[in-house]
Amino acid sequence: MSRPALPWSRALRTLTLAGMASAVLAWSALAGAETAGDRAVEAAKKYAGKTITIVWEAGLQSLDPQKFSGPLWEKLTGVKVKVIEVPTAEMFTKIMQEYRAGTGAYDALNVIPAWMPDLVQAGALEQLDTYVDKFGFRDELQKIAPTYRDNQMKVNGKIYGFPDDGDVFVMYYRKDIFANAGLKKDFKAKFNYELAPPTTWKQFDEIGNFLTEKLKKEGVYGAAFFREAPYAMFMFEERFRNEGGRFFDANTMKATVNSPIGVKVLTEMRNENRFMPKGVEKFGFVDNLATFLKGESAMTISWPPYGRWAAGYLADEKALDWVPKSKIAGKVGYALPPGGHPELAAGFALSVASTSKQKEVAYLFIQWLNSEEISLQRTELPYSLRDPFRTSHYSAPSYLALWPDAKHYLATLKQASETGLLDLSLIQTDKYEEAIRQGIQRLWAGDDPKAILDEMASQWDAVTQKVGVDRQKAVYAGWAAKSGAYPK
Amino acid sequence: MASRGGTARFADRNFPLLLVAPAILILLLVGVFPLAYLVVASFQGITMTDNDKSFQGLVNYIQLFHDPRLWTSLLHTVLFTAIALPLELLLGLALAQLFLDKMPGRSVFVGLLVLPVVVSPIVAGATWSLLLDNRFGPVNQILGWVFGREMPLLWTINPELVYPAIILAEVWQWTPFMFILLLAALASVDRSQMEAAAIDGAGYWRTFFRIVLPAIWPVMAVAVLIRGLDLFRIFDVVWALTQGGPGMRTETISIFTYIKGFQQFEISYTAAVAFLVILLLSGLVMAALRRVELSR
Numbered sequence: 001m002s003r004p005a006l007p008w009s010r011a012l013r014t015l016t017l018a019g020m021a022s023a024v025l026a027w028s029a030l031a032g033a034e035t036a037g038d039r040a041v042e043a044a045k046k047y048a049g050k051t052i053t054i055v056w057e058a059g060l061q062s063l064d065p066q067k068f069s070g071p072l073w074e075k076l077t078g079v080k081v082k083v084i085e086v087p088t089a090e091m092f093t094k095i096m097q098e099y100r101a102g103t104g105a106y107d108a109l110n111v112i113p114a115w116m117p118d119l120v121q122a123g124a125l126e127q128l129d130t131y132v133d134k135f136g137f138r139d140e141l142q143k144i145a146p147t148y149r150d151n152q153m154k155v156n157g158k159i160y161g162f163p164d165d166g167d168v169f170v171m172y173y174r175k176d177i178f179a180n181a182g183l184k185k186d187f188k189a190k191f192n193y194e195l196a197p198p199t200t201w202k203q204f205d206e207i208g209n210f211l212t213e214k215l216k217k218e219g220v221y222g223a224a225f226f227r228e229a230p231y232a233m234f235m236f237e238e239r240f241r242n243e244g245g246r247f248f249d250a251n252t253m254k255a256t257v258n259s260p261i262g263v264k265v266l267t268e269m270r271n272e273n274r275f276m277p278k279g280v281e282k283f284g285f286v287d288n289l290a291t292f293l294k295g296e297s298a299m300t301i302s303w304p305p306y307g308r309w310a311a312g313y314l315a316d317e318k319a320l321d322w323v324p325k326s327k328i329a330g331k332v333g334y335a336l337p338p339g340g341h342p343e344l345a346a347g348f349a350l351s352v353a354s355t356s357k358q359k360e361v362a363y364l365f366i367q368w369l370n371s372e373e374i375s376l377q378r379t380e381l382p383y384s385l386r387d388p389f390r391t392s393h394y395s396a397p398s399y400l401a402l403w404p405d406a407k408h409y410l411a412t413l414k415q416a417s418e419t420g421l422l423d424l425s426l427i428q429t430d431k432y433e434e435a436i437r438q439g440i441q442r443l444w445a446g447d448d449p450k451a452i453l454d455e456m457a458s459q460w461d462a463v464t465q466k467v468g469v470d471r472q473k474a475v476y477a478g479w480a481a482k483s484g485a486y487p488k
Numbered sequence: 489m490a491s492r493g494g495t496a497r498f499a500d501r502n503f504p505l506l507l508v509a510p511a512i513l514i515l516l517l518v519g520v521f522p523l524a525y526l527v528v529a530s531f532q533g534i535t536m537t538d539n540d541k542s543f544q545g546l547v548n549y550i551q552l553f554h555d556p557r558l559w560t561s562l563l564h565t566v567l568f569t570a571i572a573l574p575l576e577l578l579l580g581l582a583l584a585q586l587f588l589d590k591m592p593g594r595s596v597f598v599g600l601l602v603l604p605v606v607v608s609p610i611v612a613g614a615t616w617s618l619l620l621d622n623r624f625g626p627v628n629q630i631l632g633w634v635f636g637r638e639m640p641l642l643w644t645i646n647p648e649l650v651y652p653a654i655i656l657a658e659v660w661q662w663t664p665f666m667f668i669l670l671l672a673a674l675a676s677v678d679r680s681q682m683e684a685a686a687i688d689g690a691g692y693w694r695t696f697f698r699i700v701l702p703a704i705w706p707v708m709a710v711a712v713l714i715r716g717l718d719l720f721r722i723f724d725v726v727w728a729l730t731q732g733g734p735g736m737r738t739e740t741i742s743i744f745t746y747i748k749g750f751q752q753f754e755i756s757y758t759a760a761v762a763f764l765v766i767l768l769l770s771g772l773v774m775a776a777l778r779r780v781e782l783s784r
Binding site: 092093096097100118121122229278279281282287427428430431434438439441442444445446447 | 536537621622623638640642644645646647733734735736737747750751752753
């Protein structure tokens with residue numbers, strides 16, 4: 001037999017029910033948002049009218065938030081996005097300067113993963129684990145391609161950035177040249193193996209020399225690379241490790257970059273310039289791209305956008321007016337660079353600035369950007385320079401349909417990501433990198449490779465001493481234990 | 489009454505000081521505060537990852553003396569100054585002599601000659617970077633026509649060409665500065681003295697060294713001092729052309745300071761370097777001013 005409820009208990013029950021109903025409604029609103037992207041949008045709607053500021057690489061890259069993701073986010077949530085364009089070389093400086101000033105001028109950031117230990121150590125990046133759990137992003141993070149997910153997201157086991165760019169070096173070659181019957185025959189006769197994309201640097205040297213000899217009169221060189229120090233630095237890091245080099249003695253933390261392997265790599269790099277276009281020492285990203293797209297080099301190595309542009313993908317896009325029209329569309333093959341372990345050069349991760357005054361909405365924006373659905377759309381933008389980085393991107397039907405050879409392109413990118421090598425990342429990484437860049441410049445200036453490497457090792461040792469041998473040793477041990485640090 | 493009179497006299501005497509006090513205070517804030525802050529920071533241990541503001545003694549100053557890169561960059565700076573400054577002075581003086589006399593189109597030529605000075609140094613550096621480009625730059629093309637063969641010179645990579653390239657750009661931009669100052673100075677030289685010297689049989693060089701040079705010396709000294717200081721701080725042109733490379737071959741003290749401070753965030757060490765440069769330059773300026781007797 002039930003007793004009649006007392007008035008206060010009825011009120012309490014009503015309140016409890018109302019509370020439960022609100023909670024259910026709120027949860028169902030988020031739960032109704034089935035994807036992490038949707039959840040970010042739903043949660044960000046309460047910030048409508050606010051403006052968040054994001055630091056983005058200057059140039060083509062920033063057209064993504066300016067023309068696509070920024071306006072779309074504003075349409076969905078009412079939150080405006082202000083883009084601060086910063087040249088890559090200055091991004092670290094600007095982020096650190098802002099952090100030091102503590103004005104809260106930046107909310108979200110693009111950071112190169114190799115910088116993350118330094119930025120975290122300085123306190124410039126916000127730890128994201130709490131947000132990831134609060135807004136249910138952990139499952140989708142697991143779907144990022146393992147190389148990027150496992151190596152470019154965390155510092156000391158905590159999440160500080162979402163890997164957002166599948167940067168990796170790929171070899172692009174001219175299928176028509178490599179399939180030329182006359183060249184194949186002559187090459188086989190001279191070297192006793194088939195003319196095919198090189199798998200070792202010795203083969204690269206022989207093929208490059210051979211093709212230049214045969215095709216130079218037609219204005220085609222065997223190969224061309226970007227040789228400016230900031231780019232060649234990555235190539236040196238890649239080749240040195242592919243040849244079996246180790247950056248440091250793990251026990252003493254003494255630099256071992258000046259080993260015979262280092263000398264061999266630098267010597268070969270300089271010798272290769274002989275069969276490349278004159279002045280290749282000054283080639284940057286665009287010079288090398290133009291040379292390849294005009295059909296003036298048979299092989300090159302670069303980041304993934306080369307492959308898309310060489311295929312002529314959206315060549316009429318206004319933002320890509322500056323890219324030379326590809327004369328080699330349909331003739332481009334994709335392969336791993338010699339050695340088979342390409343550099344996962346640079347890359348970008350999305351982070352939240354620790355000095356931001358609106359961290360939650362900044363976080364929601366990067367979760368949405370990085371989500372399965374939106375990230376795929378962004379990697380398909382012809383001008384964004386963001387490359388496939390989620391497992392699903394490599395097999396996305398929409399991507400596969402972009403140009404006839406997209407299937408091979410994506411397969412190569414996937415393979416490259418699986419075997420790729422991480423950029424060196426320690427405390428004060430830039431000081432180590434600066435020594436490599438200076439070494440590369442000296443190489444092109446004609447200095448002795450051994451002397452260059454001895455000086456490089458000496459500079460590295462000095463930095464290590466200054467940071468603290470034991471401290472750096474621990475960081476190096478952590479980095480070297482990662483799957484992409486050295487070829488397995 | 490006596491006391492009131494004394495107060496009034498005191499107020500009268502100090503009223504002008506009160507009037508200038510705000511300006512002096514602002515000058516102190518703008519000029520002295522950053523210097524004081526710099527000195528304080530140079531005795532601390534602030535780095536990229538460590539905001540250590542505790543007193544570290546002379547650690548950073550001792551490091552200065554054990555940093556070969558610093559002294560090499562200082563040497564490069566002195567080298568640039570020692571080569572570019574006399575070149576700018578001599579060319580500026582020669583141009584000023586040339587344009588001293590009236591000639592058709594003089595004002596147009598003078599206007600055109602002065603144009604490089606109004607260009608931002610970083611733009612001048614970028615312009616020269618294009619001019620000296622090994623493939624598309626007109627300099628190599630012109631040299632190619634002159635020598636009748638392809639001249640793919642790597643001006644910003646070849647160790648034998650980087651200094652000429654930077655000095656060429658620097659002299660191109662700043663010779664007009666010398667020119668315009670010296671032209672004004674030459675125009676103000678007393679003609680009657682020169683005419684008297686000519687009547688007395690003095691030749692061109694004798695007149696120049698005995699009459700013209702002493703007359704333009706104060707202006708010339710100031711021009712040299714200003715350009716010398718500018719050259720000691722040379723950054724933009726070098727940055728645009730070589731960024732201090734190849735290796736560290738063209739790294740100047742300003743580039744070294746920038747890299748240490750804004751790329752590697754060695755804040756306290758950079759403060760010590762900056763203070764060293766301030767001391768060096770202050771010493772040079774004072775010596776130079778004493779030399780030209782302008783300090784009085």
